[in-house]
Amino acid sequence: MKFQNPRQVYGETLLELGRENEKIVVLEADLGKSTMTVLFEQQFPERFFEMGIGEANMTSFAAGLSLTGKIAFTNSFAVFAAGRSFDQIRQGICIPALNVKIVGSSAGLSDFGDGATHQSVEDMAIMCAIPNMTVLVPADGTETRKMTRKIAEYNGPVYMRINRHDLPDIFPEDQDFIIGKPYLIRDGHDIVIFANGIMVSKALEAAQELEKENISVRVVNVSSLKPIDEDEIKKFAKGMKGIVTAEEHSIIGGLASVIAFILRGNAIPHIPVGINDRFGQSAHNYDELLTEYNLTNKDIVNAVRQVLG
Amino acid sequence: MKMTVTELKKIAATLRLNIVKMVGVGQKGHLGGSCSLSEIVSVLYFYKMKHDPKNPKWDDRDRFILSKGHAALIQYAALAETGYFPKAEIENVKKLGAMLQGHPDMTTTPGIEGNTGSLGQGLSMACGMAAGLKVDKKSSKVYCIIGDGEIAEGQIWEAAMTASYYKLDNLVVFLDMNRLMATGPIIERYDTNPLNDKWKAFGWQVYDIDGHNIQEIIDTLEKAESVKDKPKIIIARTIKGKGISFAENNAAFHNGELTKEQFESACAELNKVN
Numbered sequence: 001m002k003f004q005n006p007r008q009v010y011g012e013t014l015l016e017l018g019r020e021n022e023k024i025v026v027l028e029a030d031l032g033k034s035t036m037t038v039l040f041e042q043q044f045p046e047r048f049f050e051m052g053i054g055e056a057n058m059t060s061f062a063a064g065l066s067l068t069g070k071i072a073f074t075n076s077f078a079v080f081a082a083g084r085s086f087d088q089i090r091q092g093i094c095i096p097a098l099n100v101k102i103v104g105s106s107a108g109l110s111d112f113g114d115g116a117t118h119q120s121v122e123d124m125a126i127m128c129a130i131p132n133m134t135v136l137v138p139a140d141g142t143e144t145r146k147m148t149r150k151i152a153e154y155n156g157p158v159y160m161r162i163n164r165h166d167l168p169d170i171f172p173e174d175q176d177f178i179i180g181k182p183y184l185i186r187d188g189h190d191i192v193i194f195a196n197g198i199m200v201s202k203a204l205e206a207a208q209e210l211e212k213e214n215i216s217v218r219v220v221n222v223s224s225l226k227p228i229d230e231d232e233i234k235k236f237a238k239g240m241k242g243i244v245t246a247e248e249h250s251i252i253g254g255l256a257s258v259i260a261f262i263l264r265g266n267a268i269p270h271i272p273v274g275i276n277d278r279f280g281q282s283a284h285n286y287d288e289l290l291t292e293y294n295l296t297n298k299d300i301v302n303a304v305r306q307v308l309g
Numbered sequence: 310m311k312m313t314v315t316e317l318k319k320i321a322a323t324l325r326l327n328i329v330k331m332v333g334v335g336q337k338g339h340l341g342g343s344c345s346l347s348e349i350v351s352v353l354y355f356y357k358m359k360h361d362p363k364n365p366k367w368d369d370r371d372r373f374i375l376s377k378g379h380a381a382l383i384q385y386a387a388l389a390e391t392g393y394f395p396k397a398e399i400e401n402v403k404k405l406g407a408m409l410q411g412h413p414d415m416t417t418t419p420g421i422e423g424n425t426g427s428l429g430q431g432l433s434m435a436c437g438m439a440a441g442l443k444v445d446k447k448s449s450k451v452y453c454i455i456g457d458g459e460i461a462e463g464q465i466w467e468a469a470m471t472a473s474y475y476k477l478d479n480l481v482v483f484l485d486m487n488r489l490m491a492t493g494p495i496i497e498r499y500d501t502n503p504l505n506d507k508w509k510a511f512g513w514q515v516y517d518i519d520g521h522n523i524q525e526i527i528d529t530l531e532k533a534e535s536v537k538d539k540p541k542i543i544i545a546r547t548i549k550g551k552g553i554s555f556a557e558n559n560a561a562f563h564n565g566e567l568t569k570e571q572f573e574s575a576c577a578e579l580n581k582v583n
Contacts, residue, residue, distance in 0.1 A: 025444070047444060049475075057467030060430040064437020067372075067423055068445065072437075088464075091427040092434055096415050 003166040004141025007105055010162055011036025013148040014073060018044045024152065025070045027051055027058050034164075035075040035105040055080050059088035059102070066098045071152055077111065078104025078161045082123035093157050094132045100158075101151050102127075107137070107161035108197065108248035109275075109293060112286045119280030120161070125253025127159040128226045134158040134179060135226040139200035140167045143223060146177035154179060161197070163248075165286055168201045171221070180227040182236065188216035191304050192240045194233070194259050196222045199246035199273070199295065206300035215304060225258055233262045242307030246273040246300050248290075271303040312355050314523045320355050320390070321347040321523070322582035325552045327386035329575045331402045331409075334567055341562040343383040345487040345520065345547035346454060352526045353452055354387040362392040365419045371449050372422050372438050376431025377456035377485060378412040379564070384421070385409050393420035429462025431455070432482065436472050439480040439540075454483045458490035460501050466511070472540035473512030481533055482542045484508075485520065487549035491563045504544050513542045520545025553578060 017024045018040050027049045032038040041048040049065075051058035055076050062072035074081065081104035082089075093100045104123055111118045127135045136151070136158060138144040144162060151158045170185060171177075185200060186207055195203040200221045207217035220236050222228065237243055243263065247255040256272035263270070275293050283289040290296055312320070324347045332338030354360070358371040375384050382402070389396045394408060402409040408417045412426030422438070425431040435453035442449050455465065472480055484504060488495050495501055508515045514536045518525045526545070533541040549563070550556030553575045567575065 025441075049440065051471065052467075052474075054464075054467040054471070056430075056464045057433045057436075057471055060433030060464065061437035061440070061468070061471060063423065063430075064374075064434035064439075065441045067434065067438050068441030070441050070444070087427055088430055088433075092424055092430050096424045 002169045004169060005166045006138060006141050006144040006162045007034070007036045007164060009141040009144045010103070010148055011039040013145045015039045015043055017149065017152050018047065021071070021152070022047070023069060023071045025049065025065050025072050027062050027072060027074045029053055029055050029058050029076045029080070031076055031105065035103070037075050055084040056088050059085035060092050062100045063092040063098050066100050071099055071101070073101045073103055075103050075105060077118055078107035078120035078123045079118055082120065082126045082159065086126060089157070090130050094130045097132045097156050099155050102157070102159045104159065104161040106164040108163065109280050109289045110164035110286060112283045112289045115282035116279040121250045121275045121278070121280060122253065123161055124225055124249050128253065128258070132157060133226065136160045136179070136224055137197045138162065138223055139197060139221050140169050140171050142169050142173060143171035143177060146171070147223070150177050150179060163198050167198060170201050170204060180224050180229050182229060182232050183221040183223065184218070184236065185221050186217070186219040188218040190216045190240065191242045191244060191307065192218040192220060192236050193244045193246055193300065193304070194220050194222050194255060195246040196225065196255055197248050199248055202295070202297040203246050203300055205297035206304065209297065209301050210304055215308065217304065222255055225255060228258060228262070230262045233259065237263055237266065237268060240268055242304070243268050243270040244273060244300060244303045244307055245270065248275070248295055250275045250277060252277055269307050271307040273299050273303050317351050317355060317523045319583050321351040322552065322579050323390060324351060324383060324386040326576065326579045327389060327399055328382045329553070329567070329572065329579065331382045331385065331399050332567055334569050334572045337564050337566055339379045339382060339564050340553070340556055341489065341549035341559070342377060342380045342456065342485065342487060344551045344553060344556065345485055345549045346380055346383045347552065348521045348523050349454065349483050349526055349545055350383050350387050352523060352530070354391055356527065357530055358452065359449070362420065365393060369447065369449055372435070372451045374423050374425065374431045374435040374438070374451065374453045375413055376425055376435065376453055377428065377459050378425030378431065381411070381413050384413060388418070388420040394418070428459045429464040432465055432468040433471070435480060435482070436468050436475070436477055439477040440475055442479060443477070449479070451480045452483070453480065454485055457484060457486045457488065457495055457501055457504065460484070461499055469508065469511040469513065476538045477540045478537050480540045481530065482540065484542055484544045485547055486544055487547045489549045489558070489560045489563065491560065493560050508542045513540050516541070516543045518543055518545055520547035521551055
């Protein structure tokens with residue numbers, strides 16, 4: 001299986017976009033070597049703005065750039081992008097629906113060593129709550145590239161969170177990314193797993209494992225958390241014996257909440273796999289942290305067994 | 310044909326009269342901090358800025374961002390008087406569904422360049438606009454107004470660093486030094502002084518003027534144009550509620566109500582100027 005690093009892919013895609021469209025401008029809050037905007041900076045210094053460690057100012061400054069017709073990408077870690085700049089995003093960007101892309105890097109627990117302050121468990125909940133905002137999370141490098149290109153075309157505010165680590169490729173190269181569309185990645189008829197981000201590949205591993213027990217699992221990649229095609233979600237859930245949601249995010253306000261809300265009144269049992277209303281913490285490696293927070297393929301397997309009763 | 314100082318004085322009184330009409334009777338309205346800006350806004354909209362009310366999105370226009378967005382009434386008055394929308398719209402201010410919202414909204418009001426109201430953010434936006442215009446090698450300028458209460462917001466100082474780091478000499482900021490925050494005198498409640506030294510330390514060209522002296526506003530804007538490679542700030546000493554005797558230097562009219570008698574007395578006083 002091919003692995004790619006989403007932030008590397010993101011940085012390379014920004015560079016491609018910069019070559020193709022001179023309206024693309026990139027803003028950075030002193031994390032360019034992590035977010036990989038350094039690639040854009042080297043090539044297009046006149047369209048790259050180092051804003052220092054000042055996310056609030058960076059975000060409103062990006063609003064100003066967009067008001068002169070630029071397509072602005074702001075960059076920071078997800079926890080700061082969504083947290084420190086919330087009011088700037090809400091007031092100056094989302095109320096007038098400006099064309100600014102907020103990119104939250106090292107999202108979820110993926111900055112494993114830095115602990116709770118640097119790990120975003122609630123960024124998507126915060127961003128989903130803002131009217132006019134689009135909230136996206138790619139499952140792999142290929143989807144990161146397609147998504148980055150798509151949001152550059154789309155006129156309006158977007159929040160996209162990106163994982164720090166190499167992820168296995170699961171998004172088909174010949175598949176377009178469309179904002180709002182949930183993607184069927186693997187079909188099955190007993191259980192549906194709605195997953196996004198790193199949890200999509202873990203859901204696929206879980207599905208393979210469950211196949212050995214004759215449990216047929218459908219896996220849907222919900223990379224577009226908002227907007228979301230509700231009819232498609234209902235269609236994917238129809239006739240299933242159970243639903244599992246899997247996300248590297250708090251179970252409050254993210255994928256679990258969105259799916260439960262869409263399928264409200266539907267009698268299908270639902271077990272959420274996600275971060276159970278806790279902050280992150282430091283660990284020596286990512287897998288150790290994913291295990292501690294019950295975010296492994298085994299946890300998904302258990303959730304499926306549990307939802308089947 | 311440029312307006313004369315005498316004409317601009319009359320414009321300032323007309324804008325104040327519009328502000329009073331928008332505040333109306335028995336409704337809250339940001340009277341004080343709007344009136345303190347009447348001369349500055351008159352000079353910008355009727356003398357200085359390149360803009361076209363019939364073509365609000367004209368590519369080569371100068372930009373104006375009211376970072377202290379609660380003073381929206383002064384901008385609405387100027388936009389109405391210059392013809393961005395019918396003057397009758399001012400009667401609908403803050404009504405449900407109205408074009409003129411409580412704080413500036415570019416999605417509803419022609420001539421508004423950005424959404425402000427959450428204090429401290431407009432200056433960063435103005436910096437972004439100035440930087441964007443520079444990328445495009447445009448000669449347009451960006452004018453921005455901040456308040457002396459507003460500069461308690463930390464983001465103002467983030468923007469202050471950015472503007473000098475990026476040498477945004479196409480940015481001119483007015484600091485409305487009316488010395489009153491919503492709850493009382495700034496020097497007693499949360500002193501943001503000294504202003505000149507702070508802005509100098511952040512790398513800005515600083516001017517200190519009487520914000521109600523039209524000739525001085527015009528001359529200072531002229532002087533500021535010759536200064537290259539740094540942003541400019543004009544510390545404008547003003548009187549909150551200026552032009553309406555009972556409201557001058559009175560924090561109660563930051564966002565207060567007018568009685569029928571006060572409304573009539575304010576209108577009479579302002580009509581006298583014209």
